[in-house]
Amino acid sequence: MVSLEDVERLVGQLPETEETTQHGRRTWAVAGKGFAWERPFSKADLKRYGDETPPDGPILAIRVEDLAEKEAVLAARAGDGFFTIPHFNGYAAVLVQLDKVPEDVLRDALLDGWLVYAPASVAKAHLDGR
Known part of the structure; x- marks a missing residue:
């Protein structure tokens, strides 16, 4: 339903976000910490x-607050293309199959991931301006 270009556009709406490369993959970061990244499957x-x-x-990984939030997101959004793999066990992030996720759901997930690392003053100003 969405593409990596849509991810780029949606992330561009979040203040102080930059696109970087980590491990050869596009990564979007705030305050120097990646909150979303391309995550193709390894062998x-x-x-x-x-x-x-x-x-x-295309698969996107998105940070979540903690493991409890990860379980909640997976339970609530499995039908929207959210999933995990054994490599992510014990890691506070979910995977998203972009071909299945509605844009509004992805926008909310990216915002939540961004909020994990966004400086409090920047996050408050952005949320107050919505």
């Missing part, structure tokens, strides 16, 4: 799927 990821078909299309 090891694909091997773990075995006979199952892994999600296709």
Whole structure:
């Protein structure tokens, strides 16, 4: 439903966000910390799927506040293309299959990820201006 260009556009609406590259992948950061990044599957990821078909299309990883938030997001948004893989066990981030996520849902997820690292004054000013 959305593309990486849509991600770029939506992230561009968040103050003090910059695009960087980490591990050869596009990453979007605030206050020097990545909150969203391209996350194609590695060979090891694909091997773990075995006979199952892994999600296709572009995949985005987005930070969440903590592991409890991760579980809540996965429970609430599984039908919108949100999922996880064993490599992300114990890590406060979710994966999003961009071909399945509605733009408004992605916008909210990116905002939540941005809020994890955004300086409090910047976050407050942005939220107050919405």
